[in-house]
Amino acid sequence: MGKKHFVVQGATCQCQFSVAPQTDMLLVNTHSKHYANDSSGKEKLIATDKEIGQTMQNNTFGKCKKQPSGNDYLPCMISITKWSGVNEKVTYSNNGKALLEDSKAACPKGAQDCISIKNHGQTAELTDKNIKNSSPQILAEILPGVNFSDLEDEALMINNTQDE
Structure with a gap:
């Protein structure tokens, strides 16, 4: 299986x-x-x-x-x-x-x-743990321009709602 x-x-x-x-x-x-x-x-x-x-x-x-x-x-x-x-x-x-x-x-x-x-209903979910366990080089490739060391202990927050 x-x-x-x-x-x-x-x-x-x-x-x-x-x-x-x-x-x-x-x-x-x-x-x-x-x-x-x-x-x-x-x-x-x-x-x-x-x-x-x-x-x-x-x-x-x-x-x-x-x-x-x-x-x-x-x-x-x-x-x-x-x-x-x-x-x-x-x-x-x-x-x-x-x-x-x-x-x-x-x-x-x-x-x-x-x-x-x-x-199946499952979706990818980005958490603080994902970021901490990821290689900085890979994160830089995926999200160029984001300095993850500036985020300290905060998770990466992506706001995908539109302002009305």
């Missing part, structure tokens, strides 16, 4: 039986202890195979090809019954195994492994 990302709250999922491919966001409802890629431990709970039932933000992928109704299709109502392709090496406090970026879910209307993960 190569290096695969753990799936976290906010990951996007998609069903192969959606009429017009739509995604929905995975919510972690089975624990509030284990975080990944989240230095403050507030947003990115690790998703496990215990995320069963209606565990998506909108609980729909639009219209479902497996539910024809005359000239159209009935709306999808997500209800995950089982996850496959999980990390078997670690068990979390909810007795769950971590979902990986290539994990798949089953739905009673669709089939085994009909729901896939389109984006």
